[in-house]
Amino acid sequence: MASPRVVSLLPSTTEIVCALGLRDTLVGRSHECDFPKGVEALPPLTEPKLDADAPSRVIDDRVRELVGEGLSVYRVDADRLRELAPDVILTQTHCEVCAASVGDVEAALQDWVGGRPEIVALQPNTLADVWDDVGRAAAALGAASAGDALRARLTDRVTELGERAAGGASRPRVATIEWIDPWMAAGNWVPELVSIAGGEELFGSAGSHSPWLELDALRGADPDTLVVMPCGFGLERTRSEFAPAAGALASLRAVREGRVALTDGHQYFNRPGPRLVESLEILCEILQPERFPARHEGAGWEWLDGRLPGEAGRREG
Numbered sequence: 001m002a003s004p005r006v007v008s009l010l011p012s013t014t015e016i017v018c019a020l021g022l023r024d025t026l027v028g029r030s031h032e033c034d035f036p037k038g039v040e041a042l043p044p045l046t047e048p049k050l051d052a053d054a055p056s057r058v059i060d061d062r063v064r065e066l067v068g069e070g071l072s073v074y075r076v077d078a079d080r081l082r083e084l085a086p087d088v089i090l091t092q093t094h095c096e097v098c099a100a101s102v103g104d105v106e107a108a109l110q111d112w113v114g115g116r117p118e119i120v121a122l123q124p125n126t127l128a129d130v131w132d133d134v135g136r137a138a139a140a141l142g143a144a145s146a147g148d149a150l151r152a153r154l155t156d157r158v159t160e161l162g163e164r165a166a167g168g169a170s171r172p173r174v175a176t177i178e179w180i181d182p183w184m185a186a187g188n189w190v191p192e193l194v195s196i197a198g199g200e201e202l203f204g205s206a207g208s209h210s211p212w213l214e215l216d217a218l219r220g221a222d223p224d225t226l227v228v229m230p231c232g233f234g235l236e237r238t239r240s241e242f243a244p245a246a247g248a249l250a251s252l253r254a255v256r257e258g259r260v261a262l263t264d265g266h267q268y269f270n271r272p273g274p275r276l277v278e279s280l281e282i283l284c285e286i287l288q289p290e291r292f293p294a295r296h297e298g299a300g301w302e303w304l305d306g307r308l309p310g311e312a313g314r315r316e317g
Contacts, residue, residue, distance in 0.1 A: 183218070
């Protein structure tokens with residue numbers, strides 16, 4: 001049987017396809033698919049209807065405007081999609097703001113007659129959903145056994161990390177920040193990751209969408225650790241976007257005691273795919289530095305006060 005021609009409209013599904021060993025089946029991607037290295041060479045099929053480089057508040061205002069008018073946040077290149085003639089399109093129904101949705105894809109396919117590709121729409125809300133979606137994607141590509149093996153490797157690693165983290169001396173109270181202006185806490189699978197890493201998430205609930213967050217509530221909770229993971233922002237941009245807001249949080253214990261971690265929310269945490277395991281490792285390093293070496297520090301995350309990997313005086317939790 002010939003291998004399917006696959007279009008992936010999510011960074012996470014692109015990573016799943018590649019982790020399954022099926023990189024050669026990909027013929028198209030979303031504009032955000034950039035891992036593993038080399039997938040950028042595939043033709044992009046989506047683009048946002050906003051300036052992704054604008055400040056957080058401007059992006060949020062534009063998203064609200066589009067959604068309020070019943071419009072999609074993304075465009076799908078229908079002409080190029082037809083030229084690529086995929087057998088399978090991987091997309092999502094989880095969040096209309098995060099990536100192209102089933103509705104966007106259906107609109108791009110509305111003029112097709114015959115030979116329409118299969119649309120596989122994932123909707124991960126919890127860690128279990130993410131691992132199940134690995135199996136769903138694999139089955140759609142005719143690689144069910146590879147999917148089972150990948151899922152087993154990922155869940156085994158999560159179990160291993162959780163067992164190591166369970167021996168921590170304390171359970172820090174954690175606030176995870178998914179957007180800075182306006183403030184939003186992280187939900188869905190992130191509270192589960194925090195719990196497995198030995199922390200207590202204060203605002204987000206496992207399996208529920210990320211909630212808006214009032215600064216007074218954040219100050220009132222006074223978390224032990226603050227982990228900043230803006231959706232779509234790399235580490236450098238997280239740093240620059242958080243800097244103007246940091247003053248409003250100066251009274252927090254986490255700020256005073258140097259327990260504010262900035263992360264690469266683009267590559268980690270917000271992609272429901274294989275690298276949620278690395279995201280868990282990052283949280284373990286942040287919350288329990290005495291038990292986990294800082295393998296990702298300096299690339300996947302950094303302390304707000306500028307400590308470098310291995311720097312003398314690195315605080316321990």
